[in-house]
Amino acid sequence: MSVLDELQKLAAGTAKTVTQKSSDIVEAARLNIAINAEEDKIQKLQLAIGRRIYEEYACNGAIAGDAAGDVAGLCAQASILEGNARDMKSKLYSLRNVKECPKCKEVLDADMVFCYSCGHRQDEPAEYADESGAGSGDPGGAAVEPVEFVRSDGGDTGADED
Numbered sequence: 001m002s003v004l005d006e007l008q009k010l011a012a013g014t015a016k017t018v019t020q021k022s023s024d025i026v027e028a029a030r031l032n033i034a035i036n037a038e039e040d041k042i043q044k045l046q047l048a049i050g051r052r053i054y055e056e057y058a059c060n061g062a063i064a065g066d067a068a069g070d071v072a073g074l075c076a077q078a079s080i081l082e083g084n085a086r087d088m089k090s091k092l093y094s095l096r097n098v099k100e101c102p103k104c105k106e107v108l109d110a111d112m113v114f115c116y117s118c119g120h121r122q123d124e125p126a127e128y129a130d131e132s133g134a135g136s137g138d139p140g141g142a143a144v145e146p147v148e149f150v151r152s153d154g155g156d157t158g159a160d161e162d
């Protein structure tokens with residue numbers, strides 16, 4: 001086979017792969033945007049958490065009562081958003097045929113056995129990594145709707161009638 005033939009064959013193969021993968025590229029872009037949006041929300045929540053803690057400390061010299069409850073609620077929201085972002089990232093990584101080192105979070109080629117950054121062997125879980133149960137069937141169910149952090153009470157008592 002001539003070099004030209006081989007090149008043509010190679011080019012044809014490449015073109016086919018590119019067409020097949022274009023939907024993946026669109027999906028990857030969509031996931032990237034969604035992940036950024038989620039991380040933006042997480043940052044805002046973290047800011048609100050910090051603000052709430054500081055506010056309480058400035059007023060009372062301690063963090064207790066309502067403030068502790070508020071902060072716990074905000075932390076719970078942030079943690080749900082982080083779970084969403086993590087799910088989307090793992091989809092994105094499988095589209096790109098890469099993976100994240102469970103230990104140091106470096107992004108690696110999917111077939112790498114050792115992390116080039118921290119040296120962690122990829123088929124062994126990181127010592128702390130038991131939060132993502134491998135192959136758990138439930139994709140999360142209902143969409144998460146973060147509650148606005150508002151100070152004033154909304155009129156949602158339901159029991160008040162004249």
Ligand SMILES: [Zn+2]
Pocket residue numbers: 101102103104105106115116117118119120
């Ligand atoms: Zn690593």
